[in-house]
Amino acid sequence: MEITAAVLERTGDNPRPYADNGPLKLVRLTLDPPRPGELLVRIDAAGLCHSDLSVVNGDRPRPMPMAMGHEATGIIEALGSEDDTAFAVGDRVILAFLPSCGECVRCKGGEPYMCAQGAAANGEGRLLNGGRRLHDDCGHDVHHHLGVSAFATHVVVDRRSAVKVDRDIPPHIAALFGCAVLTGAGAVINSAAVRPGEMVLIYGLGGVGLSALLAARASGAGVLVAVDPSPEKRAIAGELGATAFSPEEPDAIAAAFPDGGADVVVETVGKAAVLKAAYAAARRGGRIVTVGLPNPAETFDIPAVSLVAEGKTVIGSYMGSAIPARDIPRYIALWRSGRMPVEKLLTSISPMSEINGLLDSLADGSAIRQVMVPGEA
Incomplete structure (x- = not known):
């Protein structure tokens, strides 16, 4: 299927102001259907994080070109495995930026955030099952950012990157649990x-x-x-x-x-x-x-x-030393009870077309969490 995604062509050589120089381009890409063990998700909301900025400014070198974004929520539109009973079309999911294999020593020892296979896949810009599902108009692969590439209308992710949550959570709030809350709250609750x-x-x-x-x-x-x-x-x-x-x-x-x-x-x-x-x-x-x-x-x-x-x-503390399937529901429960007013993190809700200007606000420290809603280029 054809989607719209924010793609970074080069890392590090991106002078400011980003709003004028436009390092992130909204382009049309081809997205492959999900393979067994994967999900097709329609993105409802995606947050802009310093980890995204660190790739743009070169602090975190990554293979290029890359479809950016890793903090998001969306609705499942297709399953790669018909016998997948944990997810269903129509489920809301929050996406986590490190899929874990479940089989390595770290995963079996209760430390999936230290999964070497997940880290290797992220570093190479591919999905955990191997390969890339994104292609430009010449048929060349486009790399995935942290297994998610959430600045897009749709994504294909490994099912181990998704946590099912209730449909009633507003998308602009749900997205924040995928990175900001998972990492920050986890640093306090799990790591410290x-x-x-x-x-x-x-x-x-x-x-x-x-x-x-x-x-x-x-x-x-x-x-x-x-x-x-x-x-x-x-x-x-x-x-x-x-x-x-x-x-x-x-x-x-x-x-x-x-x-x-x-x-x-x-x-x-x-x-x-x-x-x-x-x-x-x-x-x-x-x-x-x-x-x-x-x-x-x-x-x-x-x-x-x-x-x-x-x-x-x-x-x-990487990813808040978190087990996303365990911790995201815990943090949502704290939010529902009023003990963790996550909505206080939200600076703005904007169309994806404003992404480069939002990068400037993030870089100069004037924004906390800016959430984007996908749209056409």
Whole structure:
């Protein structure tokens, strides 16, 4: 079938402003039908994430050309396997950006977010079952972004990339659970295992950082502090129960933790310098969780002796250490109960045709989560 998708032709060599230079092109592609174990999904809403921006600006090199997007929700229109009893045409699904094979040591050990086969497929721009389902008008393959390629009217995904949810969730809310909430809330609940009364410090208040804040509050954090250069984002953090500071206020940040630092520090910015600050802000015996994705050239430099002498733990959290089929319904339940008002993450709802201008807003820090509705080119 023919679809419309936002395609990136090259990574890294994309000067700003993106609205003028247009690195993402809405083009017509041919989408193959789903193979056994795959689903055809009509996209209802897709969120714009820093992981998308990182491919555009070259921080995360990927094979080109690539149909972008990975945070989305949609409706199943066809099944690749007639005997698939877990899904049906008409189901609403939220798409997760790392399919897991279910057979490797990591998957069987309860860590599907560490699946080597899923990571390899994502790195090569293909689906987990092999190959690509997208082709340009010359018949050349177009790579998949994180197994999803959600900036499109339709996608074919591995069934292991989909989580069935209730149809009554508004699409612009449902989409956010596929990455921002899954990653940020998971960093707090799964990776850090924040306990009631613990002091939590969060660096960065984008979609992932604010999701972490919501989860920390829902987990009963005793002291909740957030750091971001944006006054608007700090204001939102204040509305959600946090004390917020600018990164230029290190003394005030330190004073918020009278016992020598935070119990848990969550770094969502994706900069080695911020991770170093997060490490320093943790108390003796504290836990530092990092979910940001720095440029591969950046290095994290700390005094080696401090790991033992101060007893700190640095935890890398990919996809919020999540099991999507387990965690997405949990987070939706917290949203329904009012304990995690995910709608606070939403900056705007726009047509897909505005995608390059939305990239500028994301890059300059003025947006949290911008959701797009697919449309014709």
